[in-house]
Amino acid sequence: MREIFKGIGASPGLAIASAFVLKPEEEYVPADNQVMDREAEAERFRVAVSRAQEDLERIRKSTEEKLGAEKAEIFEGHLLILEDPDLIDAVIEKVQENGQNAEFALYETAQTFIEMLQQMDDELLRERAVDIKDVSGRVMRHLRGVESSDLSAMPDECVLIAEDLTPSDTAQLDLGKVRGFVTEIGSRTSHSAIMARSLDVPAIVGAGAGLRGVATGTPVVMDAVEGILLVEPTDEELALYAERKAAYDQRKAELALWVGRPSASSDGHRVELAANIGKLEDVQKALDNGAEGIGLFRTEFLYMGRNELPTEEEQFNSYKYVLEKMNGKPVVIRTLDIGGDKELPYLDLPREANPFLGQRALRLCLDRPDLFRTQLRALLRASRYGNLKIMFPMIAVLSELREAKRILDEEKQKLMAEGVEVSNSIEVGMMIEVPAAAVSADLFAKEVDFFSIGTNDLIQYTMAADRMNETVSYLYQPTNPAILRLIRMVIQAGRREGKWVGMCGEMAGDHTAIPILLGLGLHEFSMSAGSILPARELIGRLSYDEWTRLSEQVMELPDQESIQQFVTQHTQGGDTNA
Secondary structure, eight states: OOEEEEOEEEEOOEEEEEEEEEOOOOOOOOOOOBOSOHHHHHHHHHHHHHHHHHHHHHHHHHHHHHHOHHHHHHHHHHHHHTTOHHHHHHHHHHHHHHOBOHHHHHHHHHHHHHHHHHTOSSHHHHHHHHHHHHHHHHHHHHHHTOOOOOOTTOOSSEEEEESOOOHHHHHTOOTTTEEEEEESSOOTTSHHHHHHHHHTOOEEEOOOGGGGGOOTTOEEEEETTTTEEEESOOHHHHHHHHHHHHHHHHHHHHHHTTTTSOOBOTTOOBOEEEEEESSTTHHHHHHHTTOSSEEEEEGGGGTSSSSSOOOHHHHHHHHHHHHHHHTTSEEEEEOOOOBTTBOOGGGOOOOOSSGGGSSOTHHHHHHOHHHHHHHHHHHHHHGGGSEEEEEEOSOOSHHHHHHHHHHHHHHHHHHHHTTOOOOSOOEEEEEEOSHHHHHTHHHHTTTOSEEEEOHHHHHHHHHTOOTTOGGGGGGOOTTOHHHHHHHHHHHHHHHHTTOEEEEOSGGGGOTTHHHHHHHHTOOEEEEOGGGHHHHHHHHHHSOHHHHHHHHHHHTTOOSHHHHHHHHHHHHHSSTTOO
């Protein structure tokens, strides 16, 4: 029977094949049986943990051979879970002190962690629950003496359908057979989605429990660009999607030609196209997509999904890795931006009625100089390994900027006094995401080396509309005249002081906004890695001189709708070259 499932396109692409349905393992809930020899039972658990470590090390090595060390880091995290005393020692304690059998002790302990993480507001922390479920399930199977789910029976040319895929499942997919996968649950930030993008496998996640009714061998079409799975498509649909797939593959090949080209308009005006990253494994994807730098390294992800603050050494190694990997290309590293929708439970911060307007980002760092100084020391120590630029987020008044710079300079002087080498060419800038900072950009421009406009927050604060609230989502308007005028104000303020201005919000990769931003004189566009090549191709078709004039006309238009129509008319209508 023909059906349509709608999910989230987590890794783009199209596939036409037959379905292979991976049946979920039945949840095993062990009984709380008492054991006679508690020490022998604890040892049985340790052996199961050791065997699970051997499994993960084998998968890690295999992933490293196929995809490189960066992609294998997911399994380094899984191995760390098996060394976590909060989990492992807690199980052994239940066995030794309570006489519980190892299966029940593991199940009960893991469930406590999983349920706690699943209740977190932050999506990345919720994904951590998937990791613990994957790892504890592997140990459980060794305790029970059962095999894990077998993916070896997959036929050629199939679309894999499952309730969910663990990172280890995804890493072990036979790419000679799998044309894509679709899962009932999941998100774009889940490890399976990240692995799919790394493997360049089309993936749709969160398509719903109705997938359970699909039978193995059923013809399917998956469109992971739109997030659609067609089950038993008609002949007309098969023909249509065959054409779309051919066009998609051709388009992908055309974009690949832009990897080594400069980012320049048709009349030779150069800009910089950089990538936003959150994890170390994102760096290679940025380079693969021709990024000319890192325009935003979200360092908060180094702090999340763990039980304590990262040490100075841990942070230093992460920053050093990114700087060396970029080999002299500029790397803008944002200091800790926690708060709003990103929380660190182990900091035990007080609950706020309005966290997006509360003690977040730099405000928190200035209130907690201990964690701020640790990060700054790590950044300064790493600075000699590349082209580092330090950026402070969520600044509203000059006193915040000055205090942050003062602390940075103090830590620099301390390190130099200790004989630690620190680069003398670190640029220090700030994000423009608070309307007050945008309006006062002329004052801030005298005291920074650069601006980077964080449009995600700038839009929500300017429009007084929570970007997480679907009922007011219509007010999230990147090309609203008010937003564009603030952006122009910031760019002009930077230009007057000879300071470069970038943008690291989603708007930087928006094809309606790019021509306007080019014309306004934006220097750097930082976006998700996958958006770089389409943006470079678009800029290559635009005339800078023409859009300098057209952008001023845009500023006189009354609303986002008329602005979008204007841009469409002048980009598709052929008026893009002077």
